[in-house]
Amino acid sequence: MSLHLRDLAVGYRKRTILTGLNATAERGELTVLLGPNGVGKSTLLRTLAGLQPALGGAMHLDGADLDELSHTDRARRMAVVLTDRVSPGLLTARELVGFGRHPHTGFTGALTSHDHSIVDWAIDAVAGTHLAGRDVSELSDGERQRVLTARALAQEPGLLLLDEPSAFLDAPSRVALTGLLRTLASERDLAIVVSTHELELALRVADAVWLLDHEGVLHTGPPEQLALDGVISATFDTDELRFDLTAGTFVLRCATTRTCRVLGTDAAVLGRALSRTGWASSTSGTADAEIRQTANGYLGLADGKSTDLPDVAAVVSWARKQPVPVVRRADPADVATALARASAFSPYFAVDDIPGRTLGSIYADRDALTEAVRRTGLRLGVTEARVAASTWQFGLAARLWSIALGTVAAGDVVADLDRLCYRLDDDATIRLSLPEPGGWTAPDLTPLLTRIVIDEHLRPLHEGLRKVVPVAEGLLWGNAAAALHGALRLAPTELGKQLLATPELANALSPQGIRRSCCLFYRTPTSGTCGDCPLDGATVVTMKESTA
Numbered sequence: 001m002s003l004h005l006r007d008l009a010v011g012y013r014k015r016t017i018l019t020g021l022n023a024t025a026e027r028g029e030l031t032v033l034l035g036p037n038g039v040g041k042s043t044l045l046r047t048l049a050g051l052q053p054a055l056g057g058a059m060h061l062d063g064a065d066l067d068e069l070s071h072t073d074r075a076r077r078m079a080v081v082l083t084d085r086v087s088p089g090l091l092t093a094r095e096l097v098g099f100g101r102h103p104h105t106g107f108t109g110a111l112t113s114h115d116h117s118i119v120d121w122a123i124d125a126v127a128g129t130h131l132a133g134r135d136v137s138e139l140s141d142g143e144r145q146r147v148l149t150a151r152a153l154a155q156e157p158g159l160l161l162l163d164e165p166s167a168f169l170d171a172p173s174r175v176a177l178t179g180l181l182r183t184l185a186s187e188r189d190l191a192i193v194v195s196t197h198e199l200e201l202a203l204r205v206a207d208a209v210w211l212l213d214h215e216g217v218l219h220t221g222p223p224e225q226l227a228l229d230g231v232i233s234a235t236f237d238t239d240e241l242r243f244d245l246t247a248g249t250f251v252l253r254c255a256t257t258r259t260c261r262v263l264g265t266d267a268a269v270l271g272r273a274l275s276r277t278g279w280a281s282s283t284s285g286t287a288d289a290e291i292r293q294t295a296n297g298y299l300g301l302a303d304g305k306s307t308d309l310p311d312v313a314a315v316v317s318w319a320r321k322q323p324v325p326v327v328r329r330a331d332p333a334d335v336a337t338a339l340a341r342a343s344a345f346s347p348y349f350a351v352d353d354i355p356g357r358t359l360g361s362i363y364a365d366r367d368a369l370t371e372a373v374r375r376t377g378l379r380l381g382v383t384e385a386r387v388a389a390s391t392w393q394f395g396l397a398a399r400l401w402s403i404a405l406g407t408v409a410a411g412d413v414v415a416d417l418d419r420l421c422y423r424l425d426d427d428a429t430i431r432l433s434l435p436e437p438g439g440w441t442a443p444d445l446t447p448l449l450t451r452i453v454i455d456e457h458l459r460p461l462h463e464g465l466r467k468v469v470p471v472a473e474g475l476l477w478g479n480a481a482a483a484l485h486g487a488l489r490l491a492p493t494e495l496g497k498q499l500l501a502t503p504e505l506a507n508a509l510s511p512q513g514i515r516r517s518c519c520l521f522y523r524t525p526t527s528g529t530c531g532d533c534p535l536d537g538a539t540v541v542t543m544k545e546s547t548a
C-alpha cells in the first residue's frame, strides 16, 4: 500500500512547473523530498494534498485515484502540514489539534473520549503537552509548527505530507521531529513525504529520497543510491561545499595541501576539524602527519616530532602551526615490514610488546640508571661501576642503532624511536618495544636520525649516566660510534656511514677501538678477518663473547 505518482505534471494555470513525475512513497517509510529553492517541492506537495489540481498524469493512494476522492475521504486518508501561516483565531493548541479529528467525527463535530485520547497522543508525540492550554495566536513559530504537526497526526492519516516542518524549529527540535516522523512511519505504518532543506539529517534518516534536480527531473531511491549515482553532489555541491560520499555529509572544499592520517574513534570528527585548516584526512599510505587518539587526548606526529594534544582545540591549533613538512608519516605497511626486519636485527626489540614507560624517561631517572649499572656489574662480575655503566650504555646504543638502521635499510623509514618503551630485566638487559608502531620517511633521513638517536637518546643518556657514574664522555661516544659500526654491518646504508661523520662519533675513538667494541657486541668470530667490517679488511681483535 502506498502513494504512486504516474507521469504527474504540477504547476499553475499559466506555468507548468514539473512534468513527468514518477515515484512511489511506501507505507512504513519516511520519504524525503529534496531540491533547490524554487524547483517545485511545495507545488508538488500542494498538488498531492489536493490544494491545487494536477496538470496531468495520475496520483493513487492505496489504489484509489486521489482526484476521484471526496474532500472528506481525502482528509481521512491524508493529512498535510504546510509552511503557510495560519490564523487560527482564539483557539487553544488543544482545540486546534482537535480539528484534526473532524474527518472522523459525526455531523455535530463533537469529540468522543477516543478522539480526545488521540488528541492527547498527538500532542504528546510532538512534545507539546506544555503548549496544550495556550492560545495558538500567542505561540512562537516553532511552537505553532509543532501544534500543526500534532493536528495532522490527530487526523490518523495513511499518508502524511509535510512541507518544511522543521523550518521554524531549533536544532534539538528539528532532530526530535525528524526522529518522530521516522518512528511514526514505521510504527503506525504511515507513508510520510516530507520536504526539507535539512539535507544531512534527512539523508541519515530517510528510507527513500525524492530529489528534484535543477532541471526539475525527479530522482528516487535510497539516499545512498542517489549519493553513489552522484545526483546529490550534482544538485547540491557548491564552490565551498561538496558532498562526501563516505561520511554522508557535506564538507568544506578547502585547498588541502597536506594529508594527515587520523587514527582512533574520533577520526571522523577530527578529520572535519582538520579540513578547515587545509589538511585532508587519509587512512592509508604515506601522510604528511598523523594524529592518534590516546588515553589522555591525542598525539600529533609531524615533522619527526610527537606532541601531546589534550583536546580538539589543541589539535586544530597544532595543525595550523605545522610547516609544510619535509619529513612525512610513512605508509604503515612499509613501517610494519621495516620493523619486522629491525626486530630480526635486534633480538631485544619487539613491536607491541612492552607498553609502559618511554625510554626517554630513564635518562633523567637516577634511581633507574643506578639500578641498571648495579645489575650489569653483578652480571659481569665487575666491581668497577664505570665498566658496568659503559657496557650497559653500549648495549643500549647498539639496540637504538640497530632499530634505526634496520628500518632504514628495510623500508627507507625511521621508526618512532621517540616512542620506544623499555623494560629492564633482572640481569639489566634492556628490552625495547614500540607499542604503537609508526615511522617517518623523507628524501633524506640523516638529519632526522641524527636528531632522534643522537640528540634525543644518546646525549641525554650520556648526561644521565655521567650524573650517576663518573664515566668519561669520550668513552660513551666511542661506544656509540662502535655500536653504529656494528649496526652498519647488519644493515649497510649510506645514511649510516654519513652518521659516523657526526662530530661526537667521528672524534670519539680510534678505528681500532671501534672495531674492538663492535666485535665485542656483535659476536663476530673471535679471530681472523671480518669481511663485513666497514674498517676495510682489518684484523679482528680477539675478544670474549659479548655479554652485553
Ligand SMILES: Nc1ncnc2c1ncn2[C@@H]1O[C@H](COP(=O)(O)OP(=O)(O)OP(=O)(O)O)[C@@H](O)[C@H]1O
Pocket: 012, 015, 017, 035, 036, 037, 038, 039, 040, 041, 042, 043, 044
Ligand atoms: N501561485 C503561483 N503562481 C505561479 N507560480 C508560482 C506560484 N507559487 C509558486 N510559484 C512558482 O513555482 C515555482 C516553484 O515554487 P515552489 O514554492 O513549489 O518551490 P520550492 O521547491 O518549494 O521552493 P523553496 O525550497 O524555496 O520553498 C517557483 O518558481 C515559484 O515562483
